[in-house]
Amino acid sequence: MNRKSAAFKARRRRSLINTIGGFMLVVAGALAVLLFYTHSRELQGWYGEYQLRMGEIQQYVLELRIPWLILLAVLLLYTLKSFWFPLPIPMLCFITGAVLPIYLSLAVNVAGLMILFSVRYYWGRRRGGGQVKKLLQRQSDIRDYLEYSRGSRPWVLFLFRLLPNFALNSVSQIFGAMHFDYTDFLLISLIGFLPKLVSYTIVGSQAFDPLSIPFLVPLIIIFALLGISTICVNIILSKQQKEKPL
Secondary structure, X not given: OHHHHHXXXXXXXXXXXXXXXXXXXXXXXXXXXXXHOXXXXXXXXXXXXXXXXXXXXXXXXXXXXXXXXXXXXXXXXXXXXXXXXXXXHHHHHXXXXXXXXXXXXXXXXXXHHHHHHHHHHHHHXXXXXXXXXXXXXXXXXXXXXXXXXXXXXXXXXXXXXXXXXXXXHHHHHHHHXXXXXXXXXXXXXXXXXXXXXXXXXXXXXXXXXXXXXXXHHHHHHHHHHHHHHHHHHHHHHHHHHHHOOO
């Protein structure tokens, strides 16, 4: 009975995740429609005044002349995020893209992610395997993915980084506690998160021109990617769960 109840809860959770994935596809479609209408006369009239104001803000940001201070501050925020800090990763990428040159913002975001992943990984490794059970009790979605994909944990780690609905710190801590190879862990984590990191950073670099193609297209790509990957992965795991005897 308990196993049936757990299976029912898992189905409800995956149904909710699929709904979230569908919502992301709707957002991607809405942004695509907005991109189509960006050159309409009515929109351009309003947007011209908006751009003048945003141009003044952009010029002020460019004149700050303290990129290294910003760089160190962002890396500090990533470090704090590895313990606890309520600032989302997309916002950090967005901020660096807005205030730093694109090549530098991408580099600092990659470095920040390496810090974020590494600190929590070694925290989990130090606490040992006993920490895994406690974490998985609180993170039932992560537990389900590990349970139904025991033979391909590197691939599962990639999905954890690619999909939007898994806590970054919890995943890092679990894989550290499982003594997953650190080099593989870091490489797979970065590759999985890279599409989102690049998109968020490019969007931030175009923050002062939010109706431009460089701003809207990365958003469309990231919402479509997250929506499709979320739905596809949940369909695969749902099939695996049905094949498993109760």
